[in-house]
Amino acid sequence: MKGPKKYSGMVDCLVKISKEEGIRGLYRGFVPGLIGTAHGAVQFMIYNRMKVWRCQRLGLQENAHLDSRDYLVFSALSKCIATTVTFPYQVLRTRMQDHNVQTGGVVRTFVNTLRREGIRGLYKGCIMANLRQLPAAVVTFVTSSMHVDVVQLRLWLNQHDHLIGGFTGGIVSTSVCHPMDLLRIRYSADRGQGIQVQPTYNSYMDATKRIFRAQGIRGLYQGVSANMTARALSWALYLQWWVVRIAFSVSSKEAFNKMREILPFHTPSENVDNFICAILTGCSVLCISNPIWVVKTRLCLQYETAAKRNYTGMVDCLVKLFKGEGVRGLYRGLLPGLFGTTQNSLYLTIYTRLKAWRCQGLGLPKDSKLNSRDYLVFSALSKCIATSLLFPFQLVRTRMQDHNLPSGGALRTVVDTLKLVGVHGLYKGCLMANMRQVPAAVITFVTYENVRNLVKSTTY
Missing domain, CATH: 1.50.40.10 (Mitochondrial carrier domain)
Known part of the structure; x- marks a missing residue:
């Protein structure tokens, strides 16, 4: 030996x-x-x-x-x-x-x-x-x-500054805030009233201590690879496609008009059309990234008290999910997720309006660089509002993606939750969601804005 x-x-x-x-x-x-x-x-x-x-x-x-x-x-x-x-x-x-x-x-x-x-x-x-x-x-x-064709490289960087900034912001924010995301998922998955497939936590602090004692810092970062992949991909695509280019760039008017041609109807307000375009973008991104979100949820719901783990990592979970449940398993929670895309749309709509209002108040062009304090306040405020309004969709989505209990469809999950614990049950984990979402949004957007400005400054 x-x-x-x-x-x-x-x-x-x-x-x-x-x-x-x-x-x-x-x-x-x-x-x-x-x-x-x-x-x-x-x-x-x-x-x-x-x-x-x-x-x-x-x-x-x-x-x-x-x-x-x-x-x-x-x-x-x-x-x-x-x-x-x-x-x-x-x-x-x-x-x-x-x-x-x-x-x-x-x-x-x-x-x-x-x-x-x-x-x-x-x-x-x-x-x-x-x-x-x-x-x-x-x-x-x-x-x-x-x-090396430096001119072409600079052109590519300039065209994809939103993608690079969003991708970087998604990775940085997830690496910092994942433990809070894990706690939010576990609270949202807890159905209560005798349905116990997970440890009973008395508080967020109690949950953190018990997970840390059982598994150390690694336990608090269960599913971080899937979370980082999903968030970085989602933010990169979301920010590169329509919304930011439409809302921030003066030169994107033509792109916005092309997007409006796809819409089956138009409203008198350009802001409302912006919002609809953002929802369509969010739905497109979710259709691409939903399997990774399912994997992330399942990895986060492997409890420290379980006799054995079902999944060893992101790739193992994807393979077993596809073999065991097929394509349907990879797209669990898609319906409430599609409704939930309005959260990012609402978030970005509020954020861009606040940023435009600030630039106007300072007498600056629409896409001017502001200081980090402005980005911090605007992103935190807009994320709080969007998360609180649309949190029930996140909860339903999490419960549908949970492998420990069968949930049925979206409607059945909502009805069962209301019967068991009432409206309060639809907001389980909302406090932690805001505690996680606010710093995550701040980190994402401060990183995004600064990386984007750095990319733009190196391309001229």
Whole structure:
């Protein structure tokens, strides 16, 4: 049987080396490493000589741009030669850093290797080193020798600033606020009055303590990968499509008019049409991301008191869900989710109106950059209003996606909830939802606005 591993990770290894061997241990193999730095110099020298030779053969200037194939061949060949010539230093360095055998210094390691294995011992692993170095050299060549079309890259960034900002904001906010989301889901899934498939929590603080005691910080971040994927994808698509471009950009009038052509009817108010467009966008995004939301809910509802876990992670949950329940399982809770898309639409409508009002009050253009305090207040206020008004849809959706109890359809879930606990039951977890949604919205939009402005500033 194999014994226990000496080091559990990078930090543990660093600490143990420092304690046991001191500074000397941290710098084992330093001398052959220094000599081995000649590897890069040798490669660069050979590479440049090959380029000059090729330019002379073609009758070009020394710094002329060559064919991509030439760069590829020269880069791979020079890397091969440099690696082979300087490889013994890599062998010595590796053996000096090995904790399993005492090697002594550079000279002793070199002499011992020659005595036991001959010259061949100094080239052990050379083939694999070249196999590894060749693709690395090709990647280096691709990034350094080929001309990158900076203009096109900047244009793409400028066109997708909302997507980049929304994606970043979704990831940052989820990484901070996921524990509150988990508590909200567990409270919403609790049907009460004798229907117990989960631990009974006395308060949010009690729930946090019990989860932390049983599973540590990992327990509070159950389902975080699915949550992060779903939120980042949803915010990126939602903010890139219609709403922000319509509401914030002066140049998006044409895009808005095209969107209005799809609507079966129009209202006298452009704001109402904006709201309808936002709902359609939200429905489209949800149809794409709903399977990931189902996975996130189910991972969050794997309780610490359960005998065994049904799912080991996001991919495992997706596969089992599809095999066990088919496409229908992947789209559980879609109907209340579609109604719930009005939350983001309402949220963004309020947010954009507040932002436009603030810009107007300051005498600035519509899409001007405001300070972070304005973004914070506007996003928190708009999210509170939208979440409180439409929370019952979130609760129904969560209960329909719960794998611990059959829920039936959306209507049956609403009726059963009203019978058991009344209207109050439709707002279970609403407090935590606002406690989670407000900081999440603040983080999302402050990140979004700043990342978006950063992207725009680097594209001009």
